Amino acid sequence: MVSENIKIFIFTFHLLSSTQVSWLKRDEDHILTAGGQVYSSESRYSVSHVxxxxxxxxxxxxxxxTDAGLYECQxxxxxxxSLFFTxxxxxxxxxxxxxxxxxxxxGVRLRLHCSVEQATEPPIYIFWFHNGSMINYAPRRPLKVMKHNFxxxxIISNVTWDDAGSYRCEPHMAEPANLTLHVVAGKWRCGGSPFCQNEIMREKHAALHNGQNDVTGEETVPTSGSAHLFNAPLLIGYLTLILGNYCFQTLSSHWLRRL
Incomplete structure (x- = not known):
């Protein structure tokens, strides 16, 4: 596996003590070692004799x-x-x-699972990052990390706006993986109430000001006090229309009786 260290053993039982061993990378026709001497220009090779x-x-x-290929032991x-191995x-x-x-x-419970593929052995560690910060040992976050074999x-027990953003799974000696989490309003919270929707937008806006990135693509609503009264002009218009209609009907009835 990439980045690992490997060792190849050969025993020369029943052979003369003067027997020497040479290693070659056959597909490149390159001598690596002869006896206890390293001839490769690559410093990553070493040889030992017990x-x-x-x-x-x-x-x-x-x-x-690039180290993959056919090797020969002479x-x-x-x-x-000669012994050959690939x-x-x-x-x-x-x-x-x-x-x-x-x-x-x-408000939902979320489980993100990261698996390590093509690994020859279980990774020593697997770190999780949220918006660039490691969260495996975050004490103030309501989350849990469970490590498996590979x-x-x-696990996030109660998703909030703060949980939105980019996540990265980074195992030891493996290429990391990335995921973007989009958080939207839970339907159970509002039931169609415009005032509840406005409260949700306020929470979302506050999360953005706390350093989180908005990844839902929705427009945020300003958090000023007038945001709660966005239906007030419409209500006043209805009341004015009703009152005007009532006054018109009253005056009309009065003049008709006089005639």
Whole structure:
């Protein structure tokens, strides 16, 4: 796996103690080591020999995708002996279910799951970030992080406007994954009341001023006191119309009786 360290062992039992081992990258026709000497210009290779165990060890640090290929181990026996092996290198990556965008309502329970694919072993850690800040150990946030073998779950028990924004799942030695969370008003809160909708917009506007990004694409309503009276002119117009109509009918009846 990319960024890992690997070691390749070979034992020379039943062979003469003078037997030497050489390592080659066969598909590039490149000599890596001969005996205890490293000939590769790549400093990530090293070789060791434990004589009493008749053990030869080739080490490669910080594995890269370009290290994949056919390798050969040559022994100075008579006749010469060669062992071949193929190194396959994979690049682990994180995947968040539902990415790249998820829409949720306020007040619901949300579970974001991140899995690590093509990993040769479980990652040491998996960090979650919200708008650039790590939240695995955030004490004042009502959330919970649960780590699994090859994954992690982020659970938000009660979604609010503050939870909107970008999320990143970043495992050890794996490509991170990103997701954008859009938060919209929960239908259960208002029941069609315009005043309740206005309160929701005020909460949303306050969340924006607290440093959160609005990702719902909805227009915010100013939080001034006049926002609560947005229906007042319409109400006054209705009252004026009703009163004028009543006065007209009264005057008309009075003049008709006189005639």
């Amino acid at each position: 004589r009493h165990q008749k053990l030869w060890e080739l080490s490669l640090r910080d594995v890269r995708l 022994l100075t026996t008579h006749p010469p002996t 190194l396959k290198v994979v690049e682990a990556r994180a995947v968040i279910q539902g990415a790249p965008e998820v829409h949720v309502q306020t 994954g992690s779950s982020l």
